[in-house]
Each structure stands twice: as C-alpha cells, then as structure tokens.
Amino acid sequence: MPIFRRTRSIKGSPIVTVESRSLCVALRGCGGVLATVVLIALPVVQVAAQELPSDTLVPAVSGQTQKPIDSEQPKTKAGEYPRFSWDQHPSVLFGKGTRISALARLQGHVRHSDAPEIEESAQTLDFARRRIGVEGEIANKLDFQVEAEIGSDEIWRDVYANYKQFDVVQIQGGKFKLPFGLEENTGSTNLDFVYRSMASTRLAPGRDIGVMVHGRVLQRFVRYEVGGFDHDGRNARLDDPDHVYGGPTFAGRVDVLPFRHKKSELSDLMVGVAYTTTDVDEGLSGLQARTVFGFPFLSEPDLWINGPRRRFGVEARIRPGPASVKAEFMRVTSARRGQSTDGEDLSDFEASGWYVSGTWALTGEKKADGLERPRHSFLRGGIGAVEIGARLEKLTFGTLNGGDEASTSPRADVVLGNADRAVTLGVNWYLNRWLKIQGNAIQQTITDPLQGPLPERRSFWSSVFRFQLSI
Numbered sequence: 001m002p003i004f005r006r007t008r009s010i011k012g013s014p015i016v017t018v019e020s021r022s023l024c025v026a027l028r029g030c031g032g033v034l035a036t037v038v039l040i041a042l043p044v045v046q047v048a049a050q051e052l053p054s055d056t057l058v059p060a061v062s063g064q065t066q067k068p069i070d071s072e073q074p075k076t077k078a079g080e081y082p083r084f085s086w087d088q089h090p091s092v093l094f095g096k097g098t099r100i101s102a103l104a105r106l107q108g109h110v111r112h113s114d115a116p117e118i119e120e121s122a123q124t125l126d127f128a129r130r131r132i133g134v135e136g137e138i139a140n141k142l143d144f145q146v147e148a149e150i151g152s153d154e155i156w157r158d159v160y161a162n163y164k165q166f167d168v169v170q171i172q173g174g175k176f177k178l179p180f181g182l183e184e185n186t187g188s189t190n191l192d193f194v195y196r197s198m199a200s201t202r203l204a205p206g207r208d209i210g211v212m213v214h215g216r217v218l219q220r221f222v223r224y225e226v227g228g229f230d231h232d233g234r235n236a237r238l239d240d241p242d243h244v245y246g247g248p249t250f251a252g253r254v255d256v257l258p259f260r261h262k263k264s265e266l267s268d269l270m271v272g273v274a275y276t277t278t279d280v281d282e283g284l285s286g287l288q289a290r291t292v293f294g295f296p297f298l299s300e301p302d303l304w305i306n307g308p309r310r311r312f313g314v315e316a317r318i319r320p321g322p323a324s325v326k327a328e329f330m331r332v333t334s335a336r337r338g339q340s341t342d343g344e345d346l347s348d349f350e351a352s353g354w355y356v357s358g359t360w361a362l363t364g365e366k367k368a369d370g371l372e373r374p375r376h377s378f379l380r381g382g383i384g385a386v387e388i389g390a391r392l393e394k395l396t397f398g399t400l401n402g403g404d405e406a407s408t409s410p411r412a413d414v415v416l417g418n419a420d421r422a423v424t425l426g427v428n429w430y431l432n433r434w435l436k437i438q439g440n441a442i443q444q445t446i447t448d449p450l451q452g453p454l455p456e457r458r459s460f461w462s463s464v465f466r467f468q469l470s471i
Helices: 023-050 116-121 198-202
Strands: 004-008 014-018 083-086 090-095 098-113 126-138 142-149 156-163 170-177 207-217 222-229 249-256 270-285 304-318 323-336 346-361 385-397 418-430 435-446 459-470
Touching (some): 198 323, 270 323
Antiparallel strands (some): 083 090, 090 098, 098 126, 126 142, 142 156, 323 346, 418 435
C-alpha cells in the first residue's frame, strides 16, 4: 500500500507524498487524481452553463468580437443596469463600458522524474496556483485588476490600473510584469505547456512595481511598451538577503505585425525585440541555473557581481489556422566590477536561453482565436478541443568552453558554465471554457552531468500532468 508522509516541495511548502518506485505507478496515480477532479468539477460547470443568463457573451479572445450565445429565452433589455452577465468571467455591468468581474483560478499538478532528488515527490498532488481577484473597466477609459495568491508568502500578483482612452498612448501603473518576454507575458492559463521555458522562468524579469506607457501606432502595425520599475523583477530575486538584485530598472519592448492587414495566414505574424537595464549592488547574483523542475545544474551558483545588468531578447510568433510556431532568444549580462581577489574588474557573467515550439489543434479550432471555447464542449456534443505540441529549448550559464582558465570559483574571470537542453512533448485537452488538462513528457540533457542532479547520467526523463479550473 502507498505510504503517505509529509515532505517538502521545491518552494519549501509542505505537501503530501505517495511513495512510488516506477514511472508507470506515477502515471496511474496522475490519471486517478485527474479523473477525480474532472468528475467533481464537470457537474459544477455544466450547471453554471445551463444557468447563464440569456444575454451571456462568448469570451473575447485575441481581440475578437464578442457574440451572444443563442437562447430562446427573452434577452435582458439593453440599458437595464446594473445587471449580471457572464462573458469570459462572471460580471456585474453598471453601465456602458463599466463593469466589474470576478476571477478565480485553481491549478494542480502531479509529476515524476528519474532524477533521485525528486523521486520522493512522484505522484504528488501539488496545487501550484490558487488565485482569486477582480478586474473591470470604467467608462471604457480605465482598466483595473487586483489578483491575489491564496496561501503564498507574497500574496499580491497583478495589481494595476490602465488608462486606455487613446489607443496610441496608454498609461499603466501598479504591480505587473515588465515588458520583456513573449512567453513570460502570457498568462499561465493560456500556456501551451505546463511550464514556461527555462529561459522565460530564469532570465525574464517577471513582476515589479512601476509605470509603463504603451500603445499601438502606424495603423496598429507596431505595438510598443516602455516603462520604469522599482527593481528588475521577481524572477531575479531570492528570499536570501545575501543575494542582490537590480535597483531602478528601465524596460522596453517593440512588436511588429508586418502583415496585419493582409488576408492570409501571415496576418498573425509578429516579431519583436525587448531590452532592460539596471544597476546591481555588490553581492551574490540572484539569477540561478535551474532545470525544468528547479534543481541547480551549476556547481557554484553564487557569483559575486557589481554594476550594470542588461537583458536583450528577440521573439517571434505565427498562428496559421490550427497551428502555431513560437520562438524566443534572450541574453543577460551582469557586470563584476572590482570583484577579483585583487580588486580588479572581472569579465561580465553571461546567461542565455532560447526555445522553439509548435502546436497543432487536432480538433480544428483556430489557434489565433483561442482554444478556450471548443467548437463542441465535452459532454455537450463533442470531446472538447485537443492540441498536441513540442518544444526544444536550452538554458546556458557561464562559459562552456573556457579551457584551462575556466574555474568554478565565485570570483573567477572565466566561469566554468553548464547548460540544460530540454525536449518537451505535450497534449492539451480543453474540455470546455472552464476546464483544461495538460500532460507533458520532458527529456533533459545536462552538458556537464557532474554539476547536475544525476552525476552519472547526462539525460533523464520527467513527466507532469496539470488540471486547471478557471472562471
């Protein structure tokens, strides 16, 4: 019989673990947990779908026009406020262009890996996200959102307001993600894979407090975002006070849609660049070389740094029909002024990462329109939307071919680095607009296994299943 016991997750929170000695046992456990969740959640969302008011709207995705769901019941008269509506979220409408909507998201996952450090966490149900919040708009001129993570030490996630009266110039202030990274700025409910790429997780800045000016110009061919922030994002910050992070940060991003007004499969093509710069006080770097599941693959992760930290990124995306292709490259350099043993400047420390991914909706939905609302929902005339995907990625820290000069010393001029290359194969099942199930198989290859989680092996497999309920 399985033995339940308490252990620690990667983030240190207590979880309940079922001991397992094989991947197949873990997969059977995953299926059982996910099936139970689906059976419990489906009746709830089916009842919600039947009880939606007659003027319910279809969720607007990627800027598409909302359309009312067909109903034989008389519709609420236009102009009657306040009234309840359920478009993408349950909302109360107070007038034209004025509403407030409730947000809720529950994500849980079960995972397994060949790596011995996390073998104890096989068949573990871990609720990665439990978020609630509100969003809304006022008079079609101001958007706002407040979102909190239940049970987290850092409770507040996105807390901001955006003045949007003019499309060419909008102003956003509060706590939100810096404008850097295509995947990092994609919401977790809309990810093609369970986890973001290692580059997006470890090198992109993430959230911080700041003010940003953004908009669309040149007949919406160009979208820009420019802002100033208190620091260089949460992703580069550890709870350990000995690890330092950036101070006031400038961030900018420009995306171009060159074929936006063409009636072709290229109309969705987007290419862009992004850049951030900040100064970091003397101390140990907060950037960490970690595998997909968060284990270090650098023998000496704590390097002394001091001075400017700069990020540069390139991104591209196209979504023709049921398919999508995305790619990103990002590079981070951290200065090490006066950090040698004799007080001289050291060479900048460099980390870089990239990924290329592709998806295909087997059930035929258009990717650009979103798969969140399948053509035929599960148990309502269909099986929902089914999508397959693959991603190739690599994350590199330090110098891989430094020769005899390379060293693992935290004050070495040439830092002996390491890299993790990962191949992810995935399946996404959108049962309806509330429920989504994902499964990923991941093969990782460590360039120098002696610095990785399995010193005797360069490659190892992992798997993860996630269920998601969102309203």
